[in-house]
Amino acid sequence: MKTKNGIFLLSILVTFLLGADLMSQTSLQADTMDNVIRAVTDQYPGASLQAVERGVRHAGSLWRAEDGDDAFFKAFCLKHYIADPAERLRVFQKLNHYFEAIMGHTNEIYLALKKHTDEPTGPLHEIDRMFSAFSPDAHLMQDLYQSRIAFVTALNFPRFTLAEKNRLGPDWSAEEWAMARLGDVFSSRVPAEIKQHAARVSSQADLYISGYNIHMGALRDNDGRKLFRDDQVLLTHWNLRDEIKANYADGELGPRRQRMVYQVMKRIIDQTIPKDVIDSYAYQWNPFANETRKNGRAVDLEREPDIRYEMLRQVFLARRAMDPFHPHMPTCIERNFSGSMEVPQEQVEALFHQFLSSPLLKKVAQVVEKRLGRKLAAYDIWYDGFKSRGSIPQDQLDAITRKRFPNARAFKDAMPEILRELGFSPESAEFLAAKITVDPARGSGHAWGAGMRDSLSHLRTRVGKDGMDYKGFNIAVHEFGHNVEQTLSLHNVPYFFLNGVPNTAFTEALAFLFQKRDLEILDMEPGDAAAENLAVLDACWSAFEIMGVSMVDMKVWKWLYAHPDASAAELKEAVITIAIDVWNRYFSESFGVRDEPVLAIYSHMISYPLYLSAYAYGQLIEFQLGEYLEDKPFGAEVERIWSLGRLTPSVWMIRATGTDLSPQPLIRASERALKKLK
Numbered sequence: 001m002k003t004k005n006g007i008f009l010l011s012i013l014v015t016f017l018l019g020a021d022l023m024s025q026t027s028l029q030a031d032t033m034d035n036v037i038r039a040v041t042d043q044y045p046g047a048s049l050q051a052v053e054r055g056v057r058h059a060g061s062l063w064r065a066e067d068g069d070d071a072f073f074k075a076f077c078l079k080h081y082i083a084d085p086a087e088r089l090r091v092f093q094k095l096n097h098y099f100e101a102i103m104g105h106t107n108e109i110y111l112a113l114k115k116h117t118d119e120p121t122g123p124l125h126e127i128d129r130m131f132s133a134f135s136p137d138a139h140l141m142q143d144l145y146q147s148r149i150a151f152v153t154a155l156n157f158p159r160f161t162l163a164e165k166n167r168l169g170p171d172w173s174a175e176e177w178a179m180a181r182l183g184d185v186f187s188s189r190v191p192a193e194i195k196q197h198a199a200r201v202s203s204q205a206d207l208y209i210s211g212y213n214i215h216m217g218a219l220r221d222n223d224g225r226k227l228f229r230d231d232q233v234l235l236t237h238w239n240l241r242d243e244i245k246a247n248y249a250d251g252e253l254g255p256r257r258q259r260m261v262y263q264v265m266k267r268i269i270d271q272t273i274p275k276d277v278i279d280s281y282a283y284q285w286n287p288f289a290n291e292t293r294k295n296g297r298a299v300d301l302e303r304e305p306d307i308r309y310e311m312l313r314q315v316f317l318a319r320r321a322m323d324p325f326h327p328h329m330p331t332c333i334e335r336n337f338s339g340s341m342e343v344p345q346e347q348v349e350a351l352f353h354q355f356l357s358s359p360l361l362k363k364v365a366q367v368v369e370k371r372l373g374r375k376l377a378a379y380d381i382w383y384d385g386f387k388s389r390g391s392i393p394q395d396q397l398d399a400i401t402r403k404r405f406p407n408a409r410a411f412k413d414a415m416p417e418i419l420r421e422l423g424f425s426p427e428s429a430e431f432l433a434a435k436i437t438v439d440p441a442r443g444s445g446h447a448w449g450a451g452m453r454d455s456l457s458h459l460r461t462r463v464g465k466d467g468m469d470y471k472g473f474n475i476a477v478h479e480f481g482h483n484v485e486q487t488l489s490l491h492n493v494p495y496f497f498l499n500g501v502p503n504t505a506f507t508e509a510l511a512f513l514f515q516k517r518d519l520e521i522l523d524m525e526p527g528d529a530a531a532e533n534l535a536v537l538d539a540c541w542s543a544f545e546i547m548g549v550s551m552v553d554m555k556v557w558k559w560l561y562a563h564p565d566a567s568a569a570e571l572k573e574a575v576i577t578i579a580i581d582v583w584n585r586y587f588s589e590s591f592g593v594r595d596e597p598v599l600a601i602y603s604h605m606i607s608y609p610l611y612l613s614a615y616a617y618g619q620l621i622e623f624q625l626g627e628y629l630e631d632k633p634f635g636a637e638v639e640r641i642w643s644l645g646r647l648t649p650s651v652w653m654i655r656a657t658g659t660d661l662s663p664q665p666l667i668r669a670s671e672r673a674l675k676k677l678k
């Protein structure tokens, strides 16, 4: 493996760093901070000791030798500490202006650099791809430290921990919230080499996963029969999972194919898969007996030598190398949950545990079993039969949307009317529509938010030459929901630093709430009640699955932190044990099968670790907001809620719906759907 030496050296470095004091990344002497705090409070007797202490320690934790010696740090703090509240507020307002200018214009530069790769402007030239990949702000943070803007900011607007934000935040004014958000801007300073190394390891893991194809035509069952087409090349795990889903429609061959796909998954998980059948047609492979043949002759092949787990191990080590530079969040687990998601890991696990151990799983499992007419298998966590076809024929829908939206411009012109139909006031509808522009997209479309109030939010949508088909319209309405969120949470917050939503789940929730109302927008009857019940059960079933794999993901990372020196083989054993434990704890009773490793197959676990929880958590949020909005005026409440700004998820949810994050709305909706189905 190419980077093995690098990794080895790095892990020695990391062990050394971890052994030292966690604050050791600062270049300041241990007593300098206390000295400076005393000096500042002496100079500004009216200043709050708590505020001075917080500011000096925050700025000090970011200080490095190249920034100056201890005496210089002291002089810097004495000179730049702002004790007068009126002056502090003035400076805060100026910082809002300057950062909006930097972020907003940087965003405009990115839009311009990616214009030709994002919009269908004609044939692409190599120079387009080069600019599309170019980062004009790659050194921005470094420059903000060098100019000392970062230190003035950190000294006067220090960071608050997640626990503090959740404890104090309910009583904070918008101004206090925005100041706390400014405190998050300069919260860590990881050396470029360590970041680059982590990026290299991540892209290596990405590459490994993106090349992990199974040539389905090369598979044989125990009778030597071929069940798949030669041209079926399926990527692990996404395509393999989707193949299981697709085969529910085929009563004949379906179950045999599903069993075979699951058998392949098990061989990937325990790494008994022959190395040379990965991404190759060279051999015929029976995954049940694990026998390989070439031209009818049996051949012995070596198994994959635990590379899957070596990748994960390297990703872990590269991320752990950043730990010493985050004294407030010294593990990758904390940075992912308390940091990025802003929900403590224990709370996420508790939410998932509550949902997974509700009696609901057993009840829905019984429905699935009945609909399948057979006992459940582990791979039925991907049961796909709750989808309803919809009562209106596709052709009819296509004809309606093509006529109404012959081009992107027509969608742009219809935006105020669409918003009024959704219950927004005429003034809000006009305002929002004026801030969103519609561009044709090269890909399937996306929503690109504005970075400052002077810019527009872009809705990119794909329109065929004979107009927008229903699928395109459905996606455009989803993206439109994102644009509305982006606009409300930028323009309706009193300070730039408050712009946005707590995390991506909160913008996805609004996009899905819009998308669900797409037939309403076309003045058509919303889907029938039976279809709606099925959709709820579909969401519920997939929430069980995704929470199960998220549980495995979280427990694996905890295990890694407890066993940082584990080999790839030891890690493999641990992952399998954890996956089976989670299965036996939550799923085995409802499914009637024990000791299944199925929850360990997700590729995210290898290349996007700890990301899976965000999906599951997003589903809970969507149902909580959906339930709250059910009997409320949609437009007015959307406007109120998505103007709250970037609070923490917990404070945001309480201000939005009156209750903290909870799995109960999804449980209630599923129980209702089950009753109606009977």
Ligand SMILES: [Zn+2]
Pocket: 478, 482, 508, 511
């Ligand atoms: Zn979306």
